[in-house]
Amino acid sequence: MAEAAVAVPAAAAGRRFRLPKIDPYAAIGLTIYVVFFLVALFADRIATHDPLEILFDDDGNLLSNVAPGAAHVLGTTNLGRDIFSQLVMGTRNALIVGVSAAIVVASLGTLVGLVAGFFGKWVDTLLMRVADVALGIPFLPFVIVLAAFMGAQTSNVVIAVALLLWPNTARVIRSQVLTVRERAFIEAARVTGSSTWRILFVHVMPNILPLTFLYGSIAVGWAILTEASVSFLGFGPSDSISWGYMLQDAYGSQAMSRGTYFWFVPPGICIILVVVAGFFISRGYEEILFPKLKD
Amino acid sequence: MPEGEVVGLVGESGCGKTTAARALTGVVPANARIAGGRVTFGGRDLLAFGAKDWDGVRWRQIAFIPQSAMNSLDPVYRVGTQIREVLRHRGGLGRGESDRRVDELFSMVGIAPERQQDYPHQFSGGMRQRAAIALALALNPRLVIADEPVTALDVIVQRQVLDTFRDLQVRLGLSAILVTHDISVVAYACDRVVVMYAGKVVEAGPVRAVLEAPSHPYTMGLYNAFPDLGRASGTLVPIEGNPPDLRDPPKGCRFAPRCPFAVAKCREAQPPTVTVAPGHTAACWRLDEAPQLRQLAREEQTWLRSSTSAA
Amino acid sequence: MPRIVTRLLHMLLVLWAVATILFLMFRLMPGDPTLAYIDTTFSAEQRQQLLVMFGLDRPLHEQYFIYLWNLLQGELGTSFHYKRPVLDLVLSVLPNTVVLTFVSLLLAYIFGVLVGAWLAWRRGSWLEGVVIPSVLALRAAPEFWLGMVLLATLGFGLGIFPSGGANSPGATFSSEWARIFSLDYAQHLVLPTLTLFLYLQGLPLLLMRSNMLEVMQEDFIMMARMKGLSERSIMLRHAARNAMLPVVTAFALGFGGSIGGNVVVESVFSWPGLGRLLVNAVAGNDYPLAQGAFLLITMFLVVMNFVADLLYSALDPRVSHG
Ligand SMILES: Nc1ncnc2c1ncn2[C@@H]1O[C@H](COP(=O)(O)OP(=O)(O)OP(=O)(O)O)[C@@H](O)[C@H]1O
Ligand code: SF4
Ligand SMILES: [Mg+2]
Numbered sequence: 001m002a003e004a005a006v007a008v009p010a011a012a013a014g015r016r017f018r019l020p021k022i023d024p025y026a027a028i029g030l031t032i033y034v035v036f037f038l039v040a041l042f043a044d045r046i047a048t049h050d051p052l053e054i055l056f057d058d059d060g061n062l063l064s065n066v067a068p069g070a071a072h073v074l075g076t077t078n079l080g081r082d083i084f085s086q087l088v089m090g091t092r093n094a095l096i097v098g099v100s101a102a103i104v105v106a107s108l109g110t111l112v113g114l115v116a117g118f119f120g121k122w123v124d125t126l127l128m129r130v131a132d133v134a135l136g137i138p139f140l141p142f143v144i145v146l147a148a149f150m151g152a153q154t155s156n157v158v159i160a161v162a163l164l165l166w167p168n169t170a171r172v173i174r175s176q177v178l179t180v181r182e183r184a185f186i187e188a189a190r191v192t193g194s195s196t197w198r199i200l201f202v203h204v205m206p207n208i209l210p211l212t213f214l215y216g217s218i219a220v221g222w223a224i225l226t227e228a229s230v231s232f233l234g235f236g237p238s239d240s241i242s243w244g245y246m247l248q249d250a251y252g253s254q255a256m257s258r259g260t261y262f263w264f265v266p267p268g269i270c271i272i273l274v275v276v277a278g279f280f281i282s283r284g285y286e287e288i289l290f291p292k293l294k295d
Numbered sequence: 296m297p298e299g300e301v302v303g304l305v306g307e308s309g310c311g312k313t314t315a316a317r318a319l320t321g322v323v324p325a326n327a328r329i330a331g332g333r334v335t336f337g338g339r340d341l342l343a344f345g346a347k348d349w350d351g352v353r354w355r356q357i358a359f360i361p362q363s364a365m366n367s368l369d370p371v372y373r374v375g376t377q378i379r380e381v382l383r384h385r386g387g388l389g390r391g392e393s394d395r396r397v398d399e400l401f402s403m404v405g406i407a408p409e410r411q412q413d414y415p416h417q418f419s420g421g422m423r424q425r426a427a428i429a430l431a432l433a434l435n436p437r438l439v440i441a442d443e444p445v446t447a448l449d450v451i452v453q454r455q456v457l458d459t460f461r462d463l464q465v466r467l468g469l470s471a472i473l474v475t476h477d478i479s480v481v482a483y484a485c486d487r488v489v490v491m492y493a494g495k496v497v498e499a500g501p502v503r504a505v506l507e508a509p510s511h512p513y514t515m516g517l518y519n520a521f522p523d524l525g526r527a528s529g530t531l532v533p534i535e536g537n538p539p540d541l542r543d544p545p546k547g548c549r550f551a552p553r554c555p556f557a558v559a560k561c562r563e564a565q566p567p568t569v570t571v572a573p574g575h576t577a578a579c580w581r582l583d584e585a586p587q588l589r590q591l592a593r594e595e596q597t598w599l600r601s602s603t604s605a606a
Numbered sequence: 607m608p609r610i611v612t613r614l615l616h617m618l619l620v621l622w623a624v625a626t627i628l629f630l631m632f633r634l635m636p637g638d639p640t641l642a643y644i645d646t647t648f649s650a651e652q653r654q655q656l657l658v659m660f661g662l663d664r665p666l667h668e669q670y671f672i673y674l675w676n677l678l679q680g681e682l683g684t685s686f687h688y689k690r691p692v693l694d695l696v697l698s699v700l701p702n703t704v705v706l707t708f709v710s711l712l713l714a715y716i717f718g719v720l721v722g723a724w725l726a727w728r729r730g731s732w733l734e735g736v737v738i739p740s741v742l743a744l745r746a747a748p749e750f751w752l753g754m755v756l757l758a759t760l761g762f763g764l765g766i767f768p769s770g771g772a773n774s775p776g777a778t779f780s781s782e783w784a785r786i787f788s789l790d791y792a793q794h795l796v797l798p799t800l801t802l803f804l805y806l807q808g809l810p811l812l813l814m815r816s817n818m819l820e821v822m823q824e825d826f827i828m829m830a831r832m833k834g835l836s837e838r839s840i841m842l843r844h845a846a847r848n849a850m851l852p853v854v855t856a857f858a859l860g861f862g863g864s865i866g867g868n869v870v871v872e873s874v875f876s877w878p879g880l881g882r883l884l885v886n887a888v889a890g891n892d893y894p895l896a897q898g899a900f901l902l903i904t905m906f907l908v909v910m911n912f913v914a915d916l917l918y919s920a921l922d923p924r925v926s927h928g
Binding site: 233268 | 624627743745748888911
């Protein structure tokens with residue numbers, strides 16, 4: 001499951017690399033993705049300890065708040081857990097959340113955008129009204145309520161994110177479809193008697209797939225951020241390690257008043273790196289940052 | 296540039312007319328480089344101007360009427376406000392004076408003064424061009440550069456706006472440069488004409504002389520390309536091919552690749568500018584054969600690609 | 607005029623749809639359907655009263671209409687935890703959230719607009735290569751993490767600012783206004799505001815910069831140069847004025863969005879606002895309170911979307927003087 005889900009950015013990466021001129025920002029973003037992907041893949045081997053194991057020294061004393069050093073790269077938590085190992089294992093969780101949400105958002109958004117744009121009329125109106133409603137729902141509060149009521153599982157966070165994030169993709173895809181649809185070659189296809197579905201998949205799809213990937217790569221970042229927030233607030237799954245969980249643990253254990261920066265700074269940096277990578281790859285800063293402004 | 300006259304600047308679309316006109320006001324994009332030539336105004340070299348010199352000249356002495364007034368007016372301010380801005384910040388007029396002047400300018404160009412409360416998008420195309428003329432005349436400039444002031448309008452409105460322009464020019468004794476690609480506009484509104492091709496002046500002289508006896512093959516071609524002045528047969532004969540890429544102009548005569556009369560020499564060296572009659576200059580290697588070429592130029596065949604070897 | 611009416615209808619439609627979704631979400635929850643309003647800790651008398659008020663003994667569709675009718679009257683039920691009307695509770699914390707959001711948003715937009723315009727004007731300089739990635743990184747950072755870092759450095763590290771809450775324990779004030787304008791409140795406000803500011807400034811900054819760059823290509827800017835207007839007046843009166851349009855809209859949208867988005871920042875700093883109330887209510891299974899807080903947050907979002915639309919048309923004569 002993990003492998004299958006994580007394979008997508010690599011595929012997206014392949015497409016990007018075939019572009020004639022690669023933008024330096026996109027190159028940086030891709031590099032970040034690849035590094036995190038490799039870390040997630042080999043997390044078991046990179047981690048030095050079991051992330052949840054409570055560690056004791058040879059005399060049986062709890063290894064609490066050990067400073068970073070040779071034995072513990074980033075030190076330990078106040079309950080004697082190895083922070084570096086948590087960070088490494090958290091990568092896996094983050095990528096699973098990010099990529100699965102991205103897949104759902106991108107495919108749902110693309111499907112709705114395609115159907116709305118291509119069929120027009122009342123189908124379009126209806127779908128776009130639904131999109132308006134989804135955009136009228138406050139994002140984080142909704143995810144929290146849903147995660148709390150449906151059970152604290154990673155999949156529920158992904159579902160909640162997908163439910164609110166698809167309209168942005170759908171709107172962009174829809175307007176793209178509207179442009180593409182009018183182009184002459186589609187007219188030609190119509191004249192020569194291609195079926196509607198054939199036109200849709202053979203002529204329209206290839207024109208919008210790049211956008212699908214673009215919005216997918218933005219969704220990766222949002223999903224990871226959202227999962228971190230939900231975990232931080234205590235509504236995340238308690239059985240797996242994520243960056244948000246680490247931050248919640250650090251916050252709850254007064255890491256800030258103790259000044260144990262090595263505990264709560266690294267997870268934040270990791271989140272920033274992954275999210276920024278998505279921004280860099282898509283480059284449409286304004287649209288990422290505020291999709292509603294562009295319509 | 297004779298005082299109180301209208302000079303037409305003609306050339307095909309994209310040949311650099313707007314660029315040349317803008318250069319006269321010293322507003323060029325950051326990546327532009329003025330490679331050669333001289334620009335003088337009132338005996339002073341504009342190319343040597345510093346920011347301070349320009350401040351004295353811009354709009355106070357040289358004003359501009361843009362190709363598309365729609366894009367040249369700021370969409371978020373009322374038309375009247377934009378004229379007032381110039382009057383107050385550039386003309387040093389007070390509040391009351393500038394209000395009066397705006398009214399005066401509006402009636403001068405034939406727009407009801409109460410329309411100054413409108414925003415640019417509420418004006419029709421013709422009104423916008425009139426407003427642009429009002430804006431240009433605001434500070435009583437000595438020279439007005441009009442960049443295709445009527446190209447975007449339909450023929451009837453074109454005529455009306457041109458009449459207004461011409462009328463004001465005569466009344467106020469303005470000098471004007473009228474940029475256009477439409478030779479009929481030149482014939483209608485200008486005293487002198489300058490013909491440009493690919494960023495260079497190829498022929499210049501009084502309108503009558505240039506139109507009746509064009510000396511440069513490009514001018515002859517332009518003449519044919521416009522129906523109402525052209526030959527009796529009424530068919531429109533376009534000049535084949537496209538203007539050269541100005542970033543990398545051909546060496547020799549820039550018109551050579553499209554000129555039906557081009558000879559070997561034309562492709563090697565640039566022809567010098569020669570005075571063919573008092574006040575009438577042209578740059579072509581075959582000026583002495585001009586009468587014969589004019590004859591040939593009247594024939595449609597000459598301009599078709601297949602018969603470029605007239606020499 | 608008709609435009610406003612359609613937008614208004616549109617807003618009401620969204621509000622109605624969200625209310626309906628909320629109804630379904632809380633009613634179709636697994637477990638006792640009366641759970642949405644009635645807790646086991648209530649007295650028998652209270653239960654009976656709530657049962658009637660929300661029609662919990664009637665069929666679902668009737669419950670739905672009763673729910674909508676109650677909503678229109680601001681009747682949101684009674685909090686399980688506080689045993690007080692939900693409406694009173696949400697309204698009592700609203701000022702804290704509004705102040706926090708508004709102050710940080712305003713600072714972020716002032717900063718973002720100025721720096722964004724300046725960056726556009728100095729485009730291509732080395733500054734761009736430093737500022738833009740930093741802004742994106744701040745935008746990508748989880749808000750609560752920024753809060754934690756500030757708390758560790760400025761709160762605990764330097765000890766200048768209080769670490770949480772909106773007022774020092776035991777402080778009393780003559781009125782709500784006196785509380786909000788007290789120095790004590792301002793001190794508590796600094797860190798959460800700074801956190802939100804850092805997070806929010808990126809959007810107006812990037813938006814302003816790209817709009818400015820776009821506007822500076824316009825013919826009317828070239829014309830302004832030909833008119834000999836001063837560079838200052840060209841940049842401010844013409845370029846910035848035009849580039850500001852979408853930024854103002856973004857401000858209104860951001861205001862609506864931040865009210866809900868503050869959830870985590872309020873939690874980090876124990877700021878007694880709407881977001882924290884929601885989180886606590888959800889965590890404590892205080893369903894009526896959670897519903898009420900969620901509804902109020904949604905209302906803010908939807909109304910601000912509407913306001914953003916109105917603002918845009920008011921500021922752009924191409925829309926308002928159609
Ligand atoms: N002398 C020149 N040297 C190099 N490039 C030039 C020169 N003159 C103009 N250009 C370039 O050619 C392009 C077209 O120029 P310009 O807009 O001035 O044409 P125009 O004659 O006004 O066309 P239109 O009739 O369509 O308005 C511009 O991109 C300009 O940068
Ligand atoms: S110089 Fe030669 S090519 Fe140029 S216009 Fe004259 S005849 Fe034609
Ligand atoms: Mg032009």
